[in-house]
Amino acid sequence: MSVTVRVPAKVNVQLAVGAARPDGFHDLANVFLAVGLYDEVTVTPAAELKITCSGPDAHQVPLDASNLAARAAIALAARHGLAPDVHIHIAKDIPVAGGMAGGSADGAGALLACDTLWGTGASRTELLEICAELGSDVPFSLLGGAALGTGRGELLEPLPVGGSFHWVFALADGGLSTPAVYGEFDRLTAGTDVPAPAAKPELLAALRAGDATALAASVVNDLQPAALSLFPALARTLAVGSAAGALASLVSGSGPTTAFLAKSAESAEEVASALLASGTCRAVRVTSGPAPGATVVAPAV
Known part of the structure; x- marks a missing residue:
């Protein structure tokens, strides 16, 4: 059994x-x-x-x-x-x-x-x-x-999600501790007025519509500055994906994996190839959600 x-x-x-x-x-x-x-x-x-x-x-x-x-x-x-x-x-x-x-x-x-x-x-x-x-x-x-x-x-x-979204994930050499990233977020925002978190209506609408372009204009990760502060090399990976045609490039969660939203399955393969060729990551994965x-x-x- x-x-x-x-x-x-x-x-x-x-x-x-x-x-x-x-x-x-x-x-x-x-x-x-x-x-x-x-x-x-x-x-x-x-x-x-x-x-x-x-x-x-x-x-x-x-x-x-x-x-x-x-x-x-x-x-x-x-x-x-x-x-x-x-x-x-x-x-x-x-x-x-x-x-x-x-x-x-x-x-x-x-x-x-x-x-x-x-x-x-x-x-x-x-x-x-x-x-x-x-x-x-x-x-x-x-x-x-x-x-x-x-x-x-x-x-x-x-x-609700109205369609499929194509993603490329670039895997970094090395890791990031989630508590360390949150600690760096606290350090970077110390003394500032951190707003109460809220979902962006335009992002939820983009998901409902299955609109990758609109979703790309709305994605955001408040932990990204902290992750980049602790792992500066990720900035180059993000730049390579953007230059290769990704609609959006961002750190996934607390990192160090970076995520790239593509307009199509074919575009995702192109972004993945560019990332691998750049030497800025150890591996890439292509999928959808x-x-x-x-x-x-x-x-x-």
């Missing part, structure tokens, strides 16, 4: 960040778009909790209880009086430590897989509550599609 769940990466088409709260988090207006890069999480009954991982950069994935997949299994088991005795295998295809919610995706995938394997009968509301306990991006990994995240990003409102959230693809038998 085993269950496999496929779960997508995300890009933030808007990441509006408020001032630091007393609890250290920041209020956000975070417009998520799931994209077609997936991890697959398989859970199988075992004598004890065990995690393995394969795929690109698998050596960077923690294989202990700090992994969000392990924490998801433990949290669901605790709620239902079960022992979290499963082997969790993560087949990695989402870039690691790249601002694309790969770890969060694994948490959501493991949660749904364990729920299916154990037959807990947990409601979607309960699963989303557990996701929110695990991390700010985990609920969206379960939901997929497009959504506005408020609070610290975990309070989700699904958004929106994509479905965590989905069982191989149920228990």
